[in-house]
Amino acid sequence: MEEKGKENSIAAMAACYQKFDPAAYLQYNYTPPRADFTRKDSIVPWKLACLHRAFTEGDVSGELLVDIGSGPTFYQVMSGCEVFNKLILTDFLEINRQELRRWLQDEGGCSLDWTPYLEHVCKLEGRRSSAWPEKATRLRQVVSDILPVDVHCSQPVAPDSLPSTGADCLVSCFCLESVSPDLPAFTRALGHIGKLLRPGGHLMLIGALGESYYFGGPGVRIPVVPLNEAQVCESLRETGYTLIRLEVYTLPQDMRVGVDDVTGVFFAKFCGLGSCG
Numbered sequence: 393m394e395e396k397g398k399e400n401s402i403a404a405m406a407a408c409y410q411k412f413d414p415a416a417y418l419q420y421n422y423t424p425p426r427a428d429f430t431r432k433d434s435i436v437p438w439k440l441a442c443l444h445r446a447f448t449e450g451d452v453s454g455e456l457l458v459d460i461g462s463g464p465t466f467y468q469v470m471s472g473c474e475v476f477n478k479l480i481l482t483d484f485l486e487i488n489r490q491e492l493r494r495w496l497q498d499e500g501g502c503s504l505d506w507t508p509y510l511e512h513v514c515k516l517e518g519r520r521s522s523a524w525p526e527k528a529t530r531l532r533q534v535v536s537d538i539l540p541v542d543v544h545c546s547q548p549v550a551p552d553s554l555p556s557t558g559a560d561c562l563v564s565c566f567c568l569e570s571v572s573p574d575l576p577a578f579t580r581a582l583g584h585i586g587k588l589l590r591p592g593g594h595l596m597l598i599g600a601l602g603e604s605y606y607f608g609g610p611g612v613r614i615p616v617v618p619l620n621e622a623q624v625c626e627s628l629r630e631t632g633y634t635l636i637r638l639e640v641y642t643l644p645q646d647m648r649v650g651v652d653d654v655t656g657v658f659f660a661k662f663c664g665l666g667s668c669g
């Protein structure tokens with residue numbers, strides 16, 4: 393009976409996602425004011441700075457980086473693509489995987505121009521912003537696959553699509569809390585993705601704080617598990633991850649643009665089971 397209830401609430405979340413609109417989602421979250429590169433307090437530059445630091449402080453290495461629930465976005469792998477030679481993107485929806493393929497194949501028709509993002513990350517790396525085409529080429533070169541994923545399955549990606557040793561590093565941004573019906577499902581999903589990580593690998597998690605819904609398109613209201621920092625840390629501890637660093641961003645009033653009720657964002661860097669390295 394309890395099992396049936398869990399399945400129903402997960403199925404209800406999946407049903408919400410059938411109306412997800414990648415172009416609208418990108419417009420809501422990845423254009424100014426949320427992606428204003430002239431402002432240090434804009435949300436996207438904050439996320440990019442956290443990712444840049446996490447990938448360049450020397451403790452993260454290996455061959456394979458996997459991004460869980462990529463959606464239609466690339467910002468989350470623009471630093472990691474310089475450290476890893478192989479990158480796998482994943483999403484639940486074919487419409488998002490298509491959006492990713494469009495940019496990777498460089499054939500036009502993308503819903504967002506990622507150039508200002510590439511320029512910004514080049515600057516974080518100490519390069520000139522004009523080096524952005526090299527970063528775009530690097531990113532296109534290292535992506536080896538775009539896979540379907542379901543974090544509610546104990547095996548979130550198809551068997552044999554990842555090496556049996558697991559990924560060296562996982563990234564996941566705004567996915568688990570916005571696809572889970574409640575906190576226990578969020579914690580279980582963390583456990584499921586953890587199985588994709590090699591012992592001692594790293595997990596970079598970015599997520600919403602205090603959010604109860606967001607719009608995935610016009611009129612597409614998607615429920616979110618409202619989290620606080622303590623709950624994030626406790627869920628990760630329960631699942632066996634060791635916290636390396638947690639950073640929190642509070643949304644300035646003018647970033648609250650009516651597309652969700654998020655109040656803050658967390659960035660967390662963790663080490664998986666086994667000793668880090």
Ligand SMILES: C[S@@+](CC[C@H](N)C(=O)[O-])C[C@H]1O[C@@H](n2cnc3c(N)ncnc32)[C@H](O)[C@@H]1O
Nearest residue numbers: 461462463484485541542543565566567570571
């Ligand atoms: C809020 S978006 C996050 C997208 C992107 N990572 C970002 O940072 O903007 C949530 C993503 O989770 C995906 N998703 C929905 N259900 C999922 C599931 N059961 N397992 C994994 N991902 C799922 C959606 O398709 C969507 O792309």
